[in-house]
Amino acid sequence: MLDRKKLINQISTERDQAIIDIDDCKDLEVLKKIHSKYFGKDSYLSKTISQIKNYDKKDKIEIGQFSNKVKGEIQNKIKEKELILKNRVFLHEIERDIDVTLSTNNINIGSIHPISQMMDNITDNFKSFGFSIASGPEIETDWFCFQALNMDIHHPARDMQDTFYIEENHILPRTHTSSMQIRTMLKQKPPIRILAPGKVYRNENADSRHSFMFYQYEGLVIDKSTNVSDLKSFLTIALRNIFENDKIEIRFRHSYFPYTEPSFEVDATCILCQGKGCNVCSNKGWIELLGGGMVHPQVLRNVNIDPEIYQGFAFGGGPERLLIVKNMIQDTRYFFENDLRFLNQFKQI
Numbered sequence: 001m002l003d004r005k006k007l008i009n010q011i012s013t014e015r016d017q018a019i020i021d022i023d024d025c026k027d028l029e030v031l032k033k034i035h036s037k038y039f040g041k042d043s044y045l046s047k048t049i050s051q052i053k054n055y056d057k058k059d060k061i062e063i064g065q066f067s068n069k070v071k072g073e074i075q076n077k078i079k080e081k082e083l084i085l086k087n088r089v090f091l092h093e094i095e096r097d098i099d100v101t102l103s104t105n106n107i108n109i110g111s112i113h114p115i116s117q118m119m120d121n122i123t124d125n126f127k128s129f130g131f132s133i134a135s136g137p138e139i140e141t142d143w144f145c146f147q148a149l150n151m152d153i154h155h156p157a158r159d160m161q162d163t164f165y166i167e168e169n170h171i172l173p174r175t176h177t178s179s180m181q182i183r184t185m186l187k188q189k190p191p192i193r194i195l196a197p198g199k200v201y202r203n204e205n206a207d208s209r210h211s212f213m214f215y216q217y218e219g220l221v222i223d224k225s226t227n228v229s230d231l232k233s234f235l236t237i238a239l240r241n242i243f244e245n246d247k248i249e250i251r252f253r254h255s256y257f258p259y260t261e262p263s264f265e266v267d268a269t270c271i272l273c274q275g276k277g278c279n280v281c282s283n284k285g286w287i288e289l290l291g292g293g294m295v296h297p298q299v300l301r302n303v304n305i306d307p308e309i310y311q312g313f314a315f316g317g318g319p320e321r322l323l324i325v326k327n328m329i330q331d332t333r334y335f336f337e338n339d340l341r342f343l344n345q346f347k348q349i
């Protein structure tokens with residue numbers, strides 16, 4: 001039996017040899033054999049550890065601790081090497097499967113649809129004014145879509161929005177995102193600032209300015225002492241931001257919506273003719289962008305908000321109209337025809 005010092009020297013020599021073997025190893029199969037060589041039943045380390053019992057208590061502890069330390073060092077070294085060799089195999093497989101000689105000229109990366117780009121532009125702008133984004137169901141009940149917005153069952157204003165009814169007078173694809181006004185006011189107390197973007201559906205014949213499905217954004221502000229000048233100044237600033245043009249004129253024309261009083265149509269100067277009149281603006285010099293107004297007191301009462309304390313304004317429109325004005329496009333249907341010659345003009349690089 002070797003004395004303690006000689007035995008410890010031999011274990012050190014064994015460790016040094018193991019490290020040389022592992023460093024030289026270039027193959028996972030060889031690494032497995034190295035593992036068996038140093039940790040197998042007949043390995044030097046295993047045999048040494050089985051003989052520790054023959055030493056006295058003090059030597060037993062010293063030899064045992066040193067053997068365990070060496071075992072740990074060799075095991076860690078093997079794990080490190082295993083990781084390196086596995087990565088090498090993986091990289092080799094990738095290199096084998098990729099043909100680096102192939103041309104990359106014809107890869108079409110694609111881009112975000114212009115309507116989505118404009119919706120992002122609109123939501124970013126309103127978020128910067130402290131609006132939060134409200135989203136909700138596209139299939140609505142008649143109450144959320146019409147009745148709560150001051151349009152009873154036989155209200156003539158319903159004719160302004162030809163509706164696809166699923167069950168007569170009950171379930172319908174929403175005709176506007178104004179239903180989100182009601183959903184928000186029922187669950188949130190004022191002050192409220194929301195923007196509800198989304199898809200809406202109307203039973204309309206497709207022509208150059210109409211489609212059975214289109215996108216809308218709906219804004220709602222409810223607070224104490226909100227008034228028409230707030231609405232006008234706010235929308236003027238927001239629209240100029242969206243058009244990135246602070247010279248564009250915005251005008252408010254008196255109009256009628258059952259859920260706002262007073263109500264307005266909001267127009268912008270026709271960029272194409274600079275207000276002189278052309279076929280895009282029907283020789284008016286102005287292009288209609290959206291509708292809005294002060295929230296009707298009855299709408300507030302319908303959602304248990306006291307109109308004597310709170311007022312607010314609401315507005316809504318379509319991103320297509322803003323795109324038409326901003327980019328001087330003459331036909332809304334281009335946005336839905338997926339003609340790449342058209343869509344590529346909006347590609348963001």
Ligand SMILES: [Zn+2]
Binds near residue numbers: 273275
């Ligand atoms: Zn014009």
